[in-house]
Amino acid sequence: MSIELTSIQTFAGPLWIAESARGVCRVGFGFELAQMPSGWRHTPGKSSRAVIQLDEYFAGARQHFDLTLDLQGTAFQQRVWALLQTIDYGTTTSYGQLAKTLGKPGASRAVGSANANNPIAIVVPCHRVIASNGGLAGFAWGTDTKRGLLDLEQRVIGCAQPVS
Numbered sequence: 001m002s003i004e005l006t007s008i009q010t011f012a013g014p015l016w017i018a019e020s021a022r023g024v025c026r027v028g029f030g031f032e033l034a035q036m037p038s039g040w041r042h043t044p045g046k047s048s049r050a051v052i053q054l055d056e057y058f059a060g061a062r063q064h065f066d067l068t069l070d071l072q073g074t075a076f077q078q079r080v081w082a083l084l085q086t087i088d089y090g091t092t093t094s095y096g097q098l099a100k101t102l103g104k105p106g107a108s109r110a111v112g113s114a115n116a117n118n119p120i121a122i123v124v125p126c127h128r129v130i131a132s133n134g135g136l137a138g139f140a141w142g143t144d145t146k147r148g149l150l151d152l153e154q155r156v157i158g159c160a161q162p163v164s
Contacts, residue, residue: 023068
């Protein structure tokens with residue numbers, strides 16, 4: 001399967017966007033071109049619907065994504081990732097609350113694991129999930145990036161107080 005890879009510049013460095021024929025399959029920071037999987041093709045400067053929408057998100061002009069996703073994961077991961085997409089822009093929820101919503105109140109660690117394995121960051125907004133005590137908890141690209149994403153969203157919706 002052919003995957004096209006491109007990037008946009010963000011406050012946290014390059015954000016990499018990978019698209020298959022079925023849709024967006026990966027979005028994330030910290031990708032190394034030297035480690036590009038076989039069958040992936042780097043297309044610098046490619047302008048796709050995903051690139052445009054993510055640029056708009058970082059400019060504060062987009063709060064919802066309208067993209068076809070190619071999400072590959074277990075049935076449980078798929079349920080968690082679908083639930084992540086219902087978290088409103090500029091808001092947060094906890095791992096425990098997501099587990100309760102899924103009807104599995106004791107599964108907050110499993111929800112956290114599915115969240116950590118989310119291949120399509122920002123579009124599937126895993127950054128909006130925080131610890132039950134309000135802490136930022138883990139994030140694949142660091143808590144500074146997570147804080148930056150949450151602060152961006154709060155500035156856009158007019159909240160005066162940044163996330164701690």
